[in-house]
Amino acid sequence: MKKLIIPSVVVFCLVIIFSCKEKSADETVVKKEAVPLENVITVLPDSTGYKVFESNCRICHSLRYIQMQPNFSRKNWEKIVDKMRKNFGAPIDSINAKIVVDYLCKIKGQVATH
Template identity: 35%
Template sequence: MTRYTMDALLRGLGVALILGAWSAAPAHALTLKTETVHRPSSTRVFPGDGPGAKAANSFCLMCHSAGMVMTQPDLSKSTWLAEVNKMKHVMKAPIPEDQVPVIAEYLYSIKGRK
């Protein structure tokens, strides 16, 4: 998720919580505090220049560092596909449907159990 998307999500969640708490409890029962989230930054990208590397760099780096992905165990092709589908459907990563198999195949090519 990009920093902008995460900030917008957190602001929206904050508004929802405030509105929900305001309608459900007296104002004196509500205490808000500021939280700061620091994500590690990196300039490392996925290797290669083919469609899989481009898709992984476009969509995976929104939430993950390339280093984090590259330290994962080698997985089978079907397991990488399941992982990318989980990111799209469960974690709601904005990966276009046609890029799911492209990313999974690419991850298998660099981190696959052959």
């Protein structure tokens, strides 16, 4: 009889440990659904350069990031596009980067005051 006590205690502990583990794993399951970028609606003007802008600037985030910005000077837009390329690795060559900056200045630019 004594011989049976130790194995049954071990089995009992294992059952408790495994049932606890399963429970906590269940509780931590969080359902996340990504919103496809093309479903994020933006209302930016379709003027010259829009296609280049859209195809290059919607790779990592929605165009709402741009829509949310205030009007900036050319220098500021250049800095932002530069940051996307150099810091975040946006694959845009310098010719397209200029087209994008021109477009951004047109739709969200500042009139030079000097």
